[in-house]
Amino acid sequence: MPPSALGRLGLLLRDRGLQAGFGVLALLVLVDLRRDLLLTATYSASAIIASMLTTARRTAAVAAASVVMAFVVGYLDEGTEGTEWLLRAWLGVALAILAVVSAVVRDRREERLRRMTVIAATAQQALLSSLPARLGEVGLAARYVSATAAAQIGGDLYEASFTPYGVRMIVGDVKGKGLEAVQVAASVLSAFRHAAVTETDIGAVARALDATVGGMVSDEDFVTAIVAEFTTDRVTLANCGHPSPMLVAGRAASSLEPSEHTLPLGLGADPVLTTHDWPEGARMLLYTDGLVEARDDRGRFFSLDEHANLLSRGSLEQALDHLVDQLLQHAGTQVDDDLALVLTEHHP
Structure with a gap:
């Protein structure tokens, strides 16, 4: 693997947002499979947590993983009989989309703040x-x-x-x-x-x-x-x-x-x-x-x-x-x- 790719991988592994998001997702899936609590709709809580700590793109990765796991675990628990598991999975999709939108809004707001800070700092240094x-x-x-x-x-x-x-x-x-x-x-x-x-x-x-x-x-x-x-x-x-x-x-x-x-x-x-x-x-x-x-x-x-x-x-x-x-x-x-x-x- 090229050194640049290894560097990017290292940054991803150290991203606290990704760590928190995938950690919460793994915990929810593990508890759901062991206790049969039907938590599939809450898997997207991992994406909401990630949206507070990392970028929109990385939040989307956590959101996609939470949606996939919701469908897979829901299907394994209940099969194709009934639609309740499907409704919970789609609710998870909606929450995942909300998390990504929230991350996008936060990224844009922080970028505006960074630009204003740079402008003010440049003006002050010129003075x-x-x-x-x-x-x-x-x-x-x-x-x-x-x-x-x-x-x-x-x-x-x-x-x-x-x-x-x-x-x-x-x-x-x-x-x-x-x-x-x-x-x-x-x-x-x-x-x-x-x-x-x-x-x-x-x-x-x-x-x-x-x-x-x-x-x-x-x-x-x-x-x-x-x-x-x-x-x-x-x-x-x-x-x-x-x-x-x-x-x-x-x-x-x-x-x-x-x-x-x-x-x-x-x-x-x-x-x-x-x-x-x-x-x-x-x-x-x-x-x-x-x-x-x-x-x-x-x-x-x-x-x-x-x-x-x-x-x-x-x-x-x-x-x-x-x-x-x-x-x-x-x-x-x-x-x-x-x-x-x-x-x-x-x-x-």
Whole structure:
């Protein structure tokens, strides 16, 4: 048998839908033959179970087998006398057809969902263009970690611009999922690119973004974001309801909490700016809440404080790789929410 045929056979044998369908069929036939319970009409339950777990084509194989067995067992039990066994067999045929139709509908619905997910993912990836390795005195590296296949595409965003006022950056997270969240993220990034080079301070940048978001979302929707401005030896932050960045300078790591918590964008954000030292060699991680809200199998959140030492190891790219590896180990190789990470370093 050719290797390709052996591979297809192996896939068929590992198909849980086929295993469940033929397993249930064998069990029903065995019980019927031993107990004489006249279960022929229920043989198609095997096809119904298969329709929940496998493709329409494989469901049809289970359905055909259940119908054949219904006629054969019914004939062996009662022969050709009477029509009761025949009626039960035809009832099994009807149930088998229903199972195949159900599998076809499920396959089409899942295919539409896959197409929409691909479209949303492509749109999001187009938004999150690669950051340069360096802007002025700021080294940059970014990661985007997608959630499980079951989760919808989110609206995580990041961008950095070299401006007359210094290097300005935004990291944000749109409330909600799907294409609507991606569209809001696109509008926020577009507004940031304009405001970053025209507004004299990042407080004004945040207010401009708030007006943009407020004009396109409902009262219950919003965008958490943090806008940062890097100058020679200072970093200024405008935090709009977003997780605080982590600063690593030497062996010390600290969370840069805002002096006053501010509403997210779209809800009237007017952040109080905070300024922090930005020494040579210091690194700062900006991230979305998918990082600190990732849970392990016991429900414990990922602790960024416990893993802050990873941020100073190796290059920026290597440091992010180490952090993502630890995150995936904590969450069991998959996360339930998308997350964006941007790691910066001061290079005079």
